[in-house]
Every structure is written in structure tokens, then in C-alpha cells.
Amino acid sequence: MFNEVALFPEAASTTAQQVDRLFLFLTAVCGGVGLLVAALLISFAVKYRRRPGEKGNPPETPASRPLEWFWTIAPIGFFAVMFLWGAEVYISAYRPPDDAATVYVVGKQWMWKCQHPEGQREIDTLHVPLGRPTRLLMTSEDVIHSLFIPDFRIHMDLLPERYTSVWFQPTRIGTYRLFCSQYCGTQHAGMVGTIVVMRPDDYQRWLNLSAEGSMALQGRKVFLKYRCVSCHSGDGIARCPSLEDLYGRPVALSNGRVVPADDEYIRESIVYPSAKIVAGYENIMPTYKGQISEEEIFQLIAYLQTLGKGETPVRVEEFPPPTGTPPITTKDWPP
């Protein structure tokens, strides 16, 4: 067990380097002040110990007002630097760069389910290419979990019915641990996974291994499976707003507000359709809560990102074809 001892975790992302610099700064300041206090305590305790035969108590030492105000005000300077520096690292860790690729993560007791835009799905493992900023869009199927990759120094909770995100840019090839750090029940300690950072060309090969088509394609199947197209048909007789070129654009609501059509908005519109009604439309959509899985919603989001003008699938028939097989009558059997 002793040959594995490391004082510091590996720094395998750009954020890790920022966090480690911040850590060293904090340690320098706190270590300095701590040593000063310790030195004063020890030297006073030794120097001013009561000697044998000492009579009476020492005279009063009046408190110095300027000194009191000095140590009341002086820490604020250090704290301001800590706060601002910490805020800078935090903001950069939660605002992904524009070119970040999104990977979709669903947590549940007690596993991690990941989907890549290219279509690969994996459980408790996440493959990412070296050097590419990767944003994780995350939600939970049950209780709160927390995604924690110590070697990347990032941490973010996964909430049921809500999206959170975090991003990272790996700087080293290797495999790294992924932990759930928010207590989630019996096998919380078993909700661990692996992050595999690969060379970009290896990653490309891995992507081509076993995909069932891109996430957007799977999202198109979901779009047809739940018959979204019946109403969101994008044509002149549509009862519901067109979804073409919708993703990321502002949407005018019936109550006068304008909101961006982001991931959270799309999810809410599927699960709680009456929460926000698009201006000019009726509140007629039924909820898909409990029918559609979180992973399917992610696939729909991926699909909507690609859905351009005039690309909504055509409603081929007004009525769906019969899907069951005709009943078998034993009368005619054997012929």
C-alpha cells in the first residue's frame, strides 16, 4: 500500500492546473499566518511561563486600539485576493468555451450513463479525446448525485428534473477515477467510474466502433416514436409551434416574456408542457412525464440542435398503420 502513496493528485486538466495554483497560494498565506500564530503562542508560553517563587500577578497590558483595528482590517486584504482568485477559477470552470463538445450524462442509483453526440453510449466509463474541451450536460433519474473527477479538480451535482453542467479540457492521456460524491444510498461508494483520455485519432477509432447512429439520429427516432411530428409538423396546418431552427433561439411566450430555447427549456416543454406556452398557441400538449426517459430527452435535444429549416419529417399518413398482427383463428388450422 505504501508504493502508491501520493501527496498530490495528478493534474490532468486545464482546470486542475488553475486549482493547484490557487491551492498553493492559499497554503502559502494560511501557512504563513498559521506559523506566525503558532510561533507567538509557543514563544509566549515559554517566555512568560510562571517561574518558581514568582509572587503576585503581572501588571496590566492595555490593549492597543490601533493593533486591534489592524488585525481586524488586514485579513480583509488577503480575503479579497482569495475571493477574487477563487471566483475567477470557478467562473472559468462553469462557463464552457464555445467550441466545447457536449456529452450527456444521466446518473441513477448507482451508475453513470453517458451518451456521445456521435452515438456511443457507455456505462460507468467515459471516453474523451485529449485536448478537446468537453462539456457534460447532466441530470439524475432519482436522487441527487455528484460528478467528481479528482484528477480534473471538477465537481458538480446531478439533480433530478434539472440540468447542470460542467466542463473540462484533458491535458494528459490516461485513465482517471470518477466518483459520486453526494451520498445517494446503499451503494453510493460503488457509484464510481473511469474517465479514459485518448489520443484524438484513437478516440476517432473508438467512436467508429459500435455506434448505432448519431444521437441526433436516435433523437429523430424518438421524435417519430412519440409522434411529436403529429402536432409539431412544421407545416401550414401545424397545431403546435415548429421546432425547426429553434435550438438556442429566443422564444416569445404567451405571457409576454421571451426566453431562450436552451436545454432546460426543451426538457421542461416535454415534461411540463403547460409551464411555458409559446405566443399564439393553445395549451394543448399532454405531458410526457413518466413516459419518456431522461436519455430520450437528451436524444431529442441533440436532434433539435440539428433540425434546420424544412427538415421536419413529413407526416406520411393522417392515421398510423395497424401495428398488431391479426388474430389467429384455430378453425382454419390445420388447413
Place this chain on the structure above:
Amino acid sequence: MSESHSGEASGTRDDDSVRRNYLNASYSVISWLFTTDHKRIALLYLIPVTLMFFVGGVAITIQRLSLMSPQGALVEGDTYNKLFTIHGVIMVFFFLVPVIPTVLGNFFLPMMIGAKDLAFPRLNLLSWYLYMLGAVWTLVAVLAGGVDTGWTFYTPYSSASSHTNVAMTMLGVVISGFSSLLTGLNFIVTVHWLRAPGLHWFRLPIFVWSTYATSFIFLLAVPVLAMAFILVVLERILQIGVFDPALGGDPLLFQHLFWFYSHPAVYIMILPGMGVVSEVIPCFARKQLYGYHFVAFSSFAIACLGFFVWAHHMFVAGLSLYAALIFSSLSFLVAIPSAIKVFNWTSTLYKASITFEAPMLFSLGFVALFTFGGMAGLYLATLGMDMHIHDTYFVIAHFHFIMVGGMVLGYMAGLHYWWPKMFGRLYSDWWSRFTAIIIFVGFFLTFIPQFVAGYNGMPRRYYMYAPEYQVWNVMSSAGASILGVGYVIPLIYLPWSLWRGKPAGRNPWGATGLEWQTPSPPPTDNFDSTPVVVRPPYQYHFQKAQNEP
């Protein structure tokens, strides 16, 4: 502080030991169970609070033994989860929060202000019964199957997912919460109305100031906790949909309500310890407390600011960026009054005449560990840093430095400081000093490795863990065994002193407070005549050499 006895030599006074006091006034069980004497109620608390400490201690002992192996040597899964929940619930709600206010506060707050009792003696007894009801209730919930949510009871796990005795445990905590609430109310009224003649606000000992500040936190925070817990219980039973998103609730709302209580509760736990240390250090340094006004006001600054930092427990919980920035900056502000106290305690030692009896050793340990743990808190208040160490062993180590290194050492300091007053007997000097050192060393060995494990990424509440963390866990468990020994030794020498200890006399330490000017143990009414106060506290330079034989 008062002229009446100051300067009078301490030491044995035969007439004190045979006279009637609060202990020998009556011996019947009824006289204890229905007592309204604040001193007897303090002792009624001392026993169950100590028992609860060891119940919580047994739970963590099993966990630390189990964590010697990465796979979990003794327990796993549900059992481990129940053990850390028991440890947290018992230690926080039934030991750390009540211990100093109910034992030392109950006993000494009236005596330090020259009063005969608290303002509402019968309410005080009711507080004790509520505490006992809550404690027994919770222990029954634990014995009848346990609870596995962690002491934080986060929703929707607690309200929708856990199949253990969540509702019953939470009700037990709520019941004991009302005990704290009534105690706080009692203390506030007592400090306002029952101060001795001449004892104006800036002549109050710091222990009174900090207990008074703590009482305000009780009054303002406990109702929020009770409300949040009752809502979780209702959601479990009636499916009302407050916190569970599947029912239309908001799981983060619970975290806000919970930490609105539980962060101030951290100050409930540490402020009384700071009060004790502010009594003990001047006494054994034989020196006035440096910067009295700054220390007194910093208690109040902590109590006030402590209410505005709760969301720093939620920096990675999906909080908005602006909320995170605001709560981070406020969290730094609350560090300032704590720093003021540390600097003033240190300065009190300057040009002093220091002896190192057990209370002083515990207090110096408090200052060292509190400073260390407080500075670890700065890491957690720093947003970019918390993002990495949140919910790891770094956090565990941080708050144990404050709660155990700070509060438990503060309590031990207070118990050793006032023990001779409470029972009229001196405990073993050698054993008590030895214990103070053992606890201090054991504590460091237990929790320093946890900082390293935490920075390396070991998450909390794991019954099994990645093998690279084993060395830190083995070191921590080894340290904990030393710490455990340190907690057991006082169970022997303190009770032993009751029968075999030397009589303490009125004022064995040569201290200035009013509580030292009455016989030990004190008579039921505390003072023969109401003391009159003419000076600020800690005027050690006016005293002659009390400690000389």
C-alpha cells in the same frame, strides 16, 4: 470582579465542605427529577450528554476500524451508512449543540452574573425533559432499524428513496430542538434581567456574552430546522410534494432550509467553546483578556454574519453563479471575527505569568486546532477551491477540527476548569494534563491524514474506497485509537475525584469570576448575599498571588 471576596486566599475551608450545598440539600430521586435548581439540571444534562458522546463514538470506532481496508473490513453498504448517520445525528444534535449551553451554561451562567437561578427555572426543567424525550426517541429509531440518510437528510433521498426510520429520527431531532429553543430563551431573559448590581453589559464575562449570542442563534434558527424536518416527514407520509421533484417539489429548497439552520448551528457549537477559552486563558495567564470589547463584539458579529453564509455548502449543487459569488464573499467576512478572537487570545499571553494546568492545556489546544481548522475553512469558502474539495475528506477534516478540535476541547477545558466548583473536589493534576496532551496529539494524527486524502479526492461517506487512499485511512484510524484513549481516561479520573479528590476550596485557580466567590460546591441559592460588582472582568493585576500556598 466583586470586592466582597477578592484577594481572599483560596485553599481548603473546612466550613465549606460540611455546609449544605446543592448536592447534599436532598438525596431523593424525586428531588432530582423535579428539581428546578439550575445546577442540578446541569448535572441531569451531564449524564445523558456524556452517554450520547460515547454512543456516537462507538459508531465512528466501528467505521474507522472498517476503513482500515479499502473493501471495508467490518461493515459495508447499509450498515456503514447507518453508522455514519448515527454518528452525525447523535454527535451534532445530542452532543455538540447542547453540551456547553446545557451543562456549563446552565450551571455557570446564573452564577457568573450573580443570580440565584435562571429566569424560568421550571422552563429549564421542561427543556431537560424535551431533550430526554428527543434523545430516547432518536435512540429508539436507531435501535429499531436505524436511518441511513446522513445527518444532512438531503432530499429527495430522505423523502422519497430511503426505506429506513427517517421520519422518526427527524421528529426526535425536532423535539430536542425545542429543548435548545427554550434554553436559549431562558438564557436571554436571564442575562437581561438577573444581572447583579453593578454588572453592566461591558462587565460581563465573555462566556456570558458568547452564551447570550448562542441563545439568539437557537431562537432564530431552530424553528427553521423544525419546519424543514416536519415538511420532509409530511412529504414521506402524505406525499405532499415540497422537496421531491417527482411530486413537483424542489430538492434544493431543503438544502437552503437545512443549512439556514445548520450553518449557524456550527456557531452554536463553537461560540460557547470560545467563551470557555476566553475565561480560562486569562485565568492561567493571570492577565486581563486582551481586547475585551473586540472579543465580546466578535461573538455577536459571528452570530449575525453566520446567518448569511449558508449557501456556501451548495457551491456545486446547482446554485446560480451570482448566488455563489455573494455567499463566498460573505463567508470570508465571517472569518474576520474568528481571527480577531485568535489574535486576542494570543496577545493575552504577552507578558503574562502562565501555568499549564489541564484547563489551560485544553484551551491552548483549542486555539491551535481552531486556528488550523478555521484556515482550512478559507479553502472551502474559496469558490475555485471548493469545486475540487467539496464533499471530500478535506471537508470532514475541516469541520472536525472546528467541532472536535475546537468544541470538544473547549468543553473539556470548561469541564476541567469548573469541575472543582461543581463538585468541590480536585481531580488528578497529572492524569488530566496527560489526557489533554493525548487528545491533542491523537486529534492531529487522526485528522491531518484526512486533509491529504481529501485533496487527493477521497469522497466522504464511502464504505469502500480506491486503494491509493488506504495509507491515509490507516494513519487516521491509528490516530483515532489514541484519541479514543484520551476520551476514556477522564471517565476514570473525574468520577474518582468525587470520592478521593482533594477538597477544592472556593477558588483553586485564583480566578476572578463571581462563580468563584461562593463555596464549592455552591449552596442551592448560589450566594449568601447578592454580590455587587465594581470592576470589569479579568482584573488579574489587582489580585494578590492566589496560587501561592
